[in-house]
Amino acid sequence: MSLPRRAVGWLDDRGKPAWIAAMVLGFIFVWPVGLAILAYVIWSKRMFNRSCRSSAARMSWGATRVYNSSGNTAFDAYKAETLRRLEDEQAAFEGFLQRLREAKDKSEFDSFMEDRSRKARAEDEAPRSDN
Template identity: 65%
Template sequence: MTTAAYTTAMPANAGWLTRTEAWLDHKGKGAWIAAMVLGFIFFWPVGLALLAYMIWSKRMFGKSCRSHNPSARKQAWAAMKPSGNRAFDAYKAETLHRLETEQEAFEAFLERLREAKDKSEFDQFMEDRAKRVQTQETADA
């Protein structure tokens, strides 16, 4: 998301605090925590104020800073409700089913890759271990 994308919802005369809050929300919870830690490091009352604001505004314990956008929930619901056109709803259901199937296949592929990598690393470890044991036995003899 570009800077313009998250600042367009703000009024043109939004202050620097509003713009900073929108920027931190866009970056996520990690940015809020980093700002709080830096506030404690440079001037402890700023860190304390950020901590209080994060707790008061539910940014600290919420799922995400971005979840405070009520229009996002409406858009997600609008995508799931039927349109009234049976052909379109059938197309949408078939497309969603196809995407879910592709996602499952991709996740299975990634799992096979992880297993192959783990096996390769384990085989390499066992080879290195066997070489060490053989070298140690040769040195002891």
């Protein structure tokens, strides 16, 4: 593998901070190198998405680790039951929050309509001056 590819792989393994450090050092020591790194980082969209290998590897390891079997059926059953219970609690809590938001919205709307009707009654009851 060529030196530039090895350097890109090495920086990707260390994530965005390594790219930023390389760019800063490039600007400090030889500004065209820093400019080239900046252009490459922008062109390859390394700063604007999760394309660095280390962050993607960490995310995929965590996601697959949760659902893989441990080999112990009793523990796997316990884990599945716990995850199901937590998902049910999360769904119930999200439902509660939704009902809470709806109640708050209804309260605010009722208050708005009451203020509006109060202002309309006040305007109707105000003495009118006819010339």
